Amino acid sequence: MTVVDDALAPAPWRPGFATTDPDHAAQVIRDSYQISRGVRMPARPEDFHFAQQMQDGDGFALGRFRCPSPIGYRGPQGGVYCIDQVYRGRVGFLTSRHDLRAVAGEVFLVPNDEPWEAATDDVDVAGMMLDRERVAAYAASVSGSEDLTFTGLDPVSPGAAHFWDATVAHVRDTVLDDAVARESPLVQGEAFRMLAAALLTTFPNTARAAEGGRVPRVEPAVVRRAAQFMDEHAHDAIGLEDVAAAARVSPRALQMAFRRHRDQTPLEYLRRVRMARAHQDLRDGDPTRGDTVAEIAARWGFGNAGRFSGEYRRVHGCSPNETLRR
Incomplete structure (x- = not known):
């Protein structure tokens, strides 16, 4: 060991x-x-x-x-x-x-x-x-290896063991311990891919060997820092410059990193996080207390209630008003 x-x-x-x-x-x-x-x-x-x-x-x-x-x-x-x-x-x-x-x-x-x-x-x-x-x-999607076999039970290095531990801690603290994140398919999918990438990076396996000891598309720290910042500050009036500063890179470098590793822009990710938070607020809302779709949409940065409703229906398959009144 x-x-x-x-x-x-x-x-x-x-x-x-x-x-x-x-x-x-x-x-x-x-x-x-x-x-x-x-x-x-x-x-x-x-x-x-x-x-x-x-x-x-x-x-x-x-x-x-x-x-x-x-x-x-x-x-x-x-x-x-x-x-x-x-x-x-x-x-x-x-x-x-x-x-x-x-x-x-x-x-x-x-x-x-x-x-x-x-x-x-x-x-x-x-x-x-x-x-x-x-x-x-x-x-298979990241390495082309169709027959995944783990060839050892021990991490490839002490650093790899710490990397795995840090990945688990991040998922535990920002996904599993967060009610909104637990309800978001997007956040859940990203968490699974992060864990799968860390597993392939930490322990010896045929996919890792096929890439010369390297598994592609493991997200760099800059992307993880940016995503965490947006998760924590989705309720604030933040823009690309703020996210880039938190990730300690230029806005252009952040855009390129997100495009490469998540196939989306940072602000697209932020919009999806805010949509997930709005969805949770609609589920928790009560019209008898005065909660409205327009107020909840505005709370999460969606100023046009009609446009928000259309986007919400595409994501969740129902109108925000239906969710609020369940």
């Missing part, structure tokens, strides 16, 4: 489920992590407690659990790639080809193409799961 010099920083802990019943915990683990061949709980259930948080996205899910007791597992996991980050304790996976041991501060890819036996002991572990078919389709 690659040992990261500085242990990966633990994410905020917000358990959504807790139990002292081993059988209940086993069922939750099987369902949440798609473990196909069973979960083995400790022999002394009176000492047992288990807590988990789970956040779902479109094509991805981030789970995290804590359990001081030893647990055994038999995989593989169905239909997903799972990348685990260990915050505490010990994790082991044994297959016909791999004998993997991980401790706090390490990140690894769970074996995905063969049966495995696994064990955890006194752990705090987070696992990002990505839909396998969608990852394969993304890999």
Whole structure:
């Protein structure tokens, strides 16, 4: 395993489920992590407690659990790639080809193409799961490799491990923890592509090898900084110059980066973010309190209510007035 010099920083802990019943915990683990061949709980259930948080996205899910007791597992996991980050304790996976041991501060890819036996002991572990078919389709689109195979479970470098951790943290904090972003297909799609690109960049695989160790179209930091700035300031009167300044590049360079990596301009992205926020406000609105389509549209920078209504219908398949009155 690659040992990261500085242990990966633990994410905020917000358990959504807790139990002292081993059988209940086993069922939750099987369902949440798609473990196909069973979960083995400790022999002394009176000492047992288990807590988990789970956040779902479109094509991805981030789970995290804590359990001081030893647990055994038999995989593989169905239909997903799972990348685990260990915050505490010990994790082991044994297959016909791999004998993997991980401790706090390490990140690894769970074996995905063969049966495995696994064990955890006194752990705090987070696992990002990505839909396998969608990852394969993304890999084919960016590298031309039709047969995606991961050739190792360890990150290609400590820097790659930190890159993966930073990508997961960004998606967790700006997509999974944001009610508007969770409702936006655009934001969800971008988050999945970001995670898929980070997965292909972090772990050795045939798509990466086909590109000489480089996966194309991984967004540069300038695009991510600009997108994050627009996500956070969509309610403000910002323009291209403001976004470029936040991204620390010229407006022209930012335009070119967005065109290359997102096939849109920065202001087109901003308009879509604002449309998503307007959609959320319409869903949350109440006409009996005086909420109107025109007021909500203006709040998000759409000065012409008629034009907003036409654009909204193209995106959401119904009128904004229909959404407001549901």
